[in-house]
Amino acid sequence: MANSAAGSNQSYLTQYIPPKGMYEQFEDESDYFEKVKEWGLSTKKEFWYKDRYQHCLVTIKGYEIFGETAEFNTLVIEFPDGTLTCIHPAYLKEMQSSSFGKEIIQQAPGDGNSAVGMKTKKPKAASSAETTVTAEKPAKKEKAKKEKATKLVLPEEKxxxxxxxxxxxxxxxxxxxxxxxxxxxxxxxxxxxxxxxxxxxxxxxxxxxxxxxxxxxxxxxxxxxxxxxxxxxxxxxxxxxxxxxxxxxxxxxxxxxxxxx
The missing domain is CATH 2.40.50 (OB fold (Dihydrolipoamide Acetyltransferase, E2P))
Structure with a gap:
């Protein structure tokens, strides 16, 4: 636990990515265990979070759903001080390894790593070919709108x-x-x-x-x-x-x- 205490002094250096508004929460304990199993995590209540600035136990508070068919999840985890951030399930799973973190500690400051385990990249200028493709998208968007209109409106509750x-x-x-x-x-x-x-x-x-x-x-x-x-x-x-x-x-x-x- 010494690592956790030492890391808390520099926790403000961690780049947090808070959830965007409301996020999915677990209905009960069985729902929680089913979800963490889907994400490839062990069925426990606390997981290690490791970066160059802190090494502490976090809890999974819920998850965000994304993707065209809603097949992807981003976890919402809570730090000991109550701060929430988003992280990819596979990245949190990697953090549970005892060998994880050795390379991160050796990285130079300002490398752009974030809590979701991705490096920020400068936006790439669109090429002429990409501009042509973009011009063809309105028709596809119209088709997508028609398809969405036929989708079921699902109740949020049980x-x-x-x-x-x-x-x-x-x-x-x-x-x-x-x-x-x-x-x-x-x-x-x-x-x-x-x-x-x-x-x-x-x-x-x-x-x-x-x-x-x-x-x-x-x-x-x-x-x-x-x-x-x-x-x-x-x-x-x-x-x-x-x-x-x-x-x-x-x-x-x-x-x-x-x-x-």
Whole structure:
């Protein structure tokens, strides 16, 4: 803990990147453990943060979602003094290694390293070819606007679902570089005053779901939270029946109150 105390004196030199407004928070402990597992981190409450100026324990307060299909996350971590900053999950994972930091300490001051583990780069002037490509983008933007207009407006809170188990599949987890088993649902419907027909959705084959010994064709009802997140296709899968041949754009998190129909 001596390193942590010594580092706190220079913590003001760390380049913090605070979250932009509101960020996703964990619903409960099981949600937290499921997320850190997805990010390839160990299931614990504190992690080491290391840079040239401080070496201390931080906690994960939540995460930001980005990417066209919302498949990427940036973690929001909290330092002992309450300061929040954003960091890529893979970079925080690297910091847990005992060998991490030796090269950083030797770097010259003012190297531009930030809390997300990237160096800032000067903007590059657009070439004539890039200008031509940019001129062709308005048509694509119009198409994108039309596609967005047809997207479902998803509720932010937990809702009640009915669905049918379509199949089990393998999905590539780029954080831990391995395949995870998931459940793919069909005929997914959000049951409310004005029901929403979702169609296909997927979710982690968690311990909660495994307890119910689900089978393809099984009809279910449950509570959960739905988000826009595409199902990554599995890699190097020997059993091709564990690969899905259609795209799935929505993910269901933390199903509870599960009942077979």
């Amino acid at each position: 809702v009640h679902f009915t669905a049918t188990v379509k199949q089990f599949a393998l999905s590539w987890n780029h954080f831990n570089e391995d395949n995870d088993e998931v459940v793919v649902f069909e005929n997914v419907r959000i049951e409310q005053a004005e029901p929403i027909e979702v169609g296909l959705a997927w979710g982690s084959h968690s311990k909660t779901l495994k307890k119910h010994e689900l089978e393809p064709g099984q009809q279910l009802e449950f509570d959960g939270k739905i988000v826009k997140k595409s199902l990554p296709k599995g890699k190097d899968v020997e059993d091709e029946s564990m690969l899905l041949d259609v795209s799935v754009a929505y993910k269901i998190n933390n199903p509870s109150k599960i009942a077979k129909k």
